[in-house]
Every structure is written in structure tokens, then in C-alpha cells.
Amino acid sequence: MKIRDYLEADYPLFFAALLLTIIGILFIYSSGMTSSGTQVSNEYTKQIIWAVAGLLIALLISLLNYKRVYDFTPYLYGGIILLLLYTCAAGRFFPGSRSTIGMGRWISIGAVSIQPSEFGKIITILFLARYLDSTKHSRNGITRFTLSCVIVLVPMFIVLIQPDLGTALVFIPILLVMAFIGGIALRYVFFLAGCTIVTGLFTFLPLWQEIILRGEYPALMILLNIRFILVSVLVLALIAGVSYFGYKRFGKRYFYWICYFALIFTASLLTSFFSHKVLKEYQMMRLIVFLDPGVDPRGSGWHIIQSMTAIGSGGFTGKGFLQGTQSHYRFLPTQSTDFIYSIFTEEWGFVGGLVVIALFLLICFRLIRLMKITSDTFGAYIAAGLAAMYGFHFLVNTGMAMGIMPITGIPLLFMSYGGSALFTAMAGIGLAMSIHIRRFDR
Numbered sequence: 479m480k481i482r483d484y485l486e487a488d489y490p491l492f493f494a495a496l497l498l499t500i501i502g503i504l505f506i507y508s509s510g511m512t513s514s515g516t517q518v519s520n521e522y523t524k525q526i527i528w529a530v531a532g533l534l535i536a537l538l539i540s541l542l543n544y545k546r547v548y549d550f551t552p553y554l555y556g557g558i559i560l561l562l563l564y565t566c567a568a569g570r571f572f573p574g575s576r577s578t579i580g581m582g583r584w585i586s587i588g589a590v591s592i593q594p595s596e597f598g599k600i601i602t603i604l605f606l607a608r609y610l611d612s613t614k615h616s617r618n619g620i621t622r623f624t625l626s627c628v629i630v631l632v633p634m635f636i637v638l639i640q641p642d643l644g645t646a647l648v649f650i651p652i653l654l655v656m657a658f659i660g661g662i663a664l665r666y667v668f669f670l671a672g673c674t675i676v677t678g679l680f681t682f683l684p685l686w687q688e689i690i691l692r693g694e695y696p697a698l699m700i701l702l703n704i705r706f707i708l709v710s711v712l713v714l715a716l717i718a719g720v721s722y723f724g725y726k727r728f729g730k731r732y733f734y735w736i737c738y739f740a741l742i743f744t745a746s747l748l749t750s751f752f753s754h755k756v757l758k759e760y761q762m763m764r765l766i767v768f769l770d771p772g773v774d775p776r777g778s779g780w781h782i783i784q785s786m787t788a789i790g791s792g793g794f795t796g797k798g799f800l801q802g803t804q805s806h807y808r809f810l811p812t813q814s815t816d817f818i819y820s821i822f823t824e825e826w827g828f829v830g831g832l833v834v835i836a837l838f839l840l841i842c843f844r845l846i847r848l849m850k851i852t853s854d855t856f857g858a859y860i861a862a863g864l865a866a867m868y869g870f871h872f873l874v875n876t877g878m879a880m881g882i883m884p885i886t887g888i889p890l891l892f893m894s895y896g897g898s899a900l901f902t903a904m905a906g907i908g909l910a911m912s913i914h915i916r917r918f919d920r
Contacts (some may be wrong), residue, residue, distance in 0.1 A: 539908025
């Protein structure tokens with residue numbers, strides 16, 4: 479690779495990430511300020527160190543040829559699965575070992591803590607991109623789709639039982655977008671999307687009627703009844719089997735679609751039942767209170783209420799840097815991580831919010847453009863997965879800050895406090911730059 483090739487690096491992508499990181503450091507500093515002007519947190523100093531290290535990681539990865547990792551992705555994937563299992567198991571069976579394991583999500587080595595699930599997203603993108611690239615000429619669409627789901631759902635399930643619902647959810651858009659770009663038939667992509675939506679409805683409808691409607695409706699409560707679920711699954715599976723036989727025997731399309739939707743409801747019923755066993759009560763409440771924060775104003779609803787108050791009080795141009803009241807009076811919980819966008823818009827207002835939106839849109843646009851111009855399908859699939867990851871993080875985090883999305887604990891990449899998330903975000907930028915530099919290579 480010649481030096482002149484680096485003159486063609488994707489500088490808009492890099493500088494958008496850099497500017498978001500700088501803004502994040504400034505407002506992590508602001509989040510540590512009290513109403514008396516005292517700085518009570520050193521989080522911003524750690525974030526500066528992580529930002530410098532993250533930038534070096536991005537630049538180093540951009541110098542390397544991303545194609546060289548192609549043959550090593552199965553080993554990376556296997557390694558991260560083992561690390562996730564170790565983190566999850568240690569957190570569950572040795573909950574008192576907080577010096578080593580934090581809540582089943584972090585591994586601590588001395589004063590340094592890492593969150594393997596963050597790195598799992600990038601490695602899963604790489605491995606799925608390799609699989610989609612190696613099977614791009616395959617005519618067996620159902621096998622290709624099924625194995626793609628297995629690749630993504632295995633780490634997703636491990637992360638879910640850590641428990642880390644927010645990070646687990648990020649794997650779904652990564653799978654959907656990469657499957658679509660990878661040429662998997664739309665009916666399979668829509669099948670997965672339909673299962674996700676119906677599973678969500680089946681999971682939270684019983685809680686919605688109990689907590690918000692404050693009543694019990696038999697039609698909804700049966701979704702928690704194991705006998706009903708088993709009978710329904712058997713009946714739906716029988717319908718699907720008969721319909722599939724009818725489609726193969728007579729070739730009628732309506733048999734195919736009966737089987738299609740029967741399988742969606744079968745999978746959704748089973749998944750929703752297990753979701754009630756895996757998800758914690760506080761996670762369920764977080765997903766419920768966004769419909770009506772008033773049902774738990776001093777508990778799960780407190781986050782949304784205070785965040786919306788902070789954003790609304792910022793007005794058009796904001797109160798000014800270090801002039802926020804919601805954060806400095808400590809009304810906002812986890813304000814340097816989950817609700818960094820709330821602090822930002824309180825102090826820089828609607829105009830500042832538009833700047834952040836524009837920077838994230840620029841990152842996603844550059845990745846979408848990279849998908850189109852690169853000559854290598856492996857690189858295109860990686861860019862697709864990265865665009866899904868950055869876009870989903872942005873939409874969910876800012877949405878929950880504004881009260882239009884449920885609280886799931888997803889950080890705002892580049893801006894939220896945390897080394898693992900920042901390293902992951904910067905590694906993705908480095909990969910994208912490496913692909914862009916070599917976009918015409920064959």
C-alpha cells in the first residue's frame with residue numbers, strides 16, 4: 479500500500495467520529511459537575527485516555543488490510559463465544575467476585591474492566607460477512623438464512639442471559655441488514671422481522687394490561703399459561719405441516735403463506751415464553767414505562783421523565799455549556815452513559831441536537847456509500863453491519879432520551895462514557911477506513 483493511497487481515506491467518516499468523541503468528553507465532564515461548580519467525577523479523564531487509545535486503534539486497523547482477517551474470523555468468533563460464556567457463567571455462579579466479574583457483563587483485571595459483549599458485535603459482523611461472502615453463489619436460500627441466524631443468535635442469547643438486553647437487541651438489526659444486503663430472499667428477512675415484532679407483543683401485552691390497564695383480561699393472560707402455549711404450538715405446527723404438504727403437493731401459493739405465518743406465530747409464542755423466564759423484572763418495566771412513565775414515576779419512569787425535562791428545558795439554543803440544571807442537581811440517573819444526549823441537548827439545545835444527528839447521519843451515509851462503491855463483497859457486508867450497528871445505537875439511545883423508545887441501556891456510541899463501547903466504535907471506523915482505502919482492490 480502506497481502513501482498516496484491514504485490520501486483517499488474516508489476523512490469525513492473519521493472526522494465525524496472524532497468530533498462526536500470530543501463532544502462526548504466535554505459533556506462527560508459536564509455530567510460530573512455539581513450545582514455548586516464542584517467536579518466530583520474523574521470519568522472525563524478516563525474517557526480522554528480511552529479516546530486517544532481508540533483513535534490509535536482506528537488508525538492502526540485502517541493501515542492493515544481487512545481481507546487478511548478473512549480466514550481468522552471463525553477463530554475470533556469461537557474465542558468471543560467462549561469469553562462471553564465465561565463472563566456469563568462467572569457472573570452467575572460467583573456473584574460475589576465483583577473484583578473479577580461485574581454482574582456477569584464485565585471482566586476486570588486490576589483497575590481495568592472490559593465488556594466482551596461490545597467486542598462481540600464487531601466480531602459477529604466479521605464472521606457473518608465471511609459466511610455471506612463464501613455462500614453468495616449458493617442456491618439453498620433457507621440453509622443460508624438459517625445458518626446466518628445461528629451465527630448471530632448464539633452470541634445474542636448469551637448476552638441476553640448475562641443479562642444485557644440492550645446489547646442483545648443490537649444483534650437483530652445487524653442480522654436483518656446484513657441478510658438483506660447479502661442477497662437472502664426478502665421473505666426470510668421479513669420472517670425474522672415478523673418474529674421479532676410478534677414476540678415483543680406476546681411478551682409485553684400481559685404486563686401492559688396488568689400495569690397500565692390495571693386489570694386482567696383472559697385473552698392476554700393465557701399468553702403466560704404453559705398449557706395454552708404448548709397446545710397452541712402443537713396446533714400451529716400441525717397447520718404449518720399440513721400447509722407445507724399442500725404447497726408441495728398442489729403448488730398453491732396460499733398454502734405457502736399459511737405455513738409461513740403459522741411458523742411466525744409458533745416461533746413467537748415459544749420465544750415469548752422463554753423471554754418471561756430470562757428477562758428481569760426491571761428490564762420488563764423499562765420496556766413498559768415508555769408507554770406511560772406515570773405508572774412508576776419514582777422508579778423506572780423516573781429516567782424518562784427527567785430526561786424529557788432536561789431536553790425540553792434546553793429550548794432552541796440550550797442553557798449553555800456547564801449551565802445545565804437537571805444533570806448538575808443530579809436528577810438524571812446514569813447521565814454520563816445512557817443519558818449523555820439529554821445533558822447535551824439541555825446545554826446546547828435543539829441546534830446542538832441537530833449537530834449530533836447530522837454527524838451520525840454522515841457516518842451512516844458514508845458506510846452506505848462504501849457498500850455501493852467497494853468491489854469486494856466481504857467489505858460491503860462489513861460496511862452494512864457497521865451501518866446497522868451505529869444507526870441502531872443512535873436511534874434507540876436518542877429515542878429513549880426523548881421518551882419515544884423504551885429504556886434498554888444502549889450507549890450513544892462515541893459520546894457515552896465507557897472504554898469498551900468506545901473501542902468498539904473506533905474499531906468499526908478503522909475497518910470502514912481500511913475497506914475505503916482498498917475499495918478498488920480485487
